[in-house]
Structure formats: C-alpha cells, structure tokens
Amino acid sequence: MAKVPDRFVKKYTQGAFTMMDIWVDTKTGVNYLAYTNGNAGGITPLLDAEGKPVVSPVDDEYGFPVTD
Secondary structure (H helix, E strand, O other): OOOOOOEEEEEEEEEEOOEEEEEEOOOOOOOEEEEOOHHHEEEOOOOOOOOOOOOEEOOOOOOOEOOO
C-alpha cells in the first residue's frame, strides 16, 4: 500500500528555544510562518511584498513540494 504524504512539510527552521518555522501545505503550496516561544506560539500565512500568500510549486501526483 502506498504511503499517504503528509499534508504539511517543514521547509525551514530557525532558532532553538524561540523558533520560527516555514511550513508548506502540500495540497495548495501556500507557505505558513509558525512561531513558538516556550508554551506560546502562532501561525500565519507567509506574505510577499504585495501582501499575497507565498505559494511554492507542488507535484500534482503526490502533493510533495517540488525541489530543484
């Protein structure tokens, strides 16, 4: 049986105790910025200079982000 891909894939991580991660939705390609500091945190769509969501290309067959 084929493995079902994860809906979200971590693309980038920065920090140790206070962390910022970029997650990509493998269905839509939308990038999200997640911030955690101890027990607190939040997540928001990552926006470009025009205020539009940053969208990464995704592979239609499996939903994984396309890498170069």
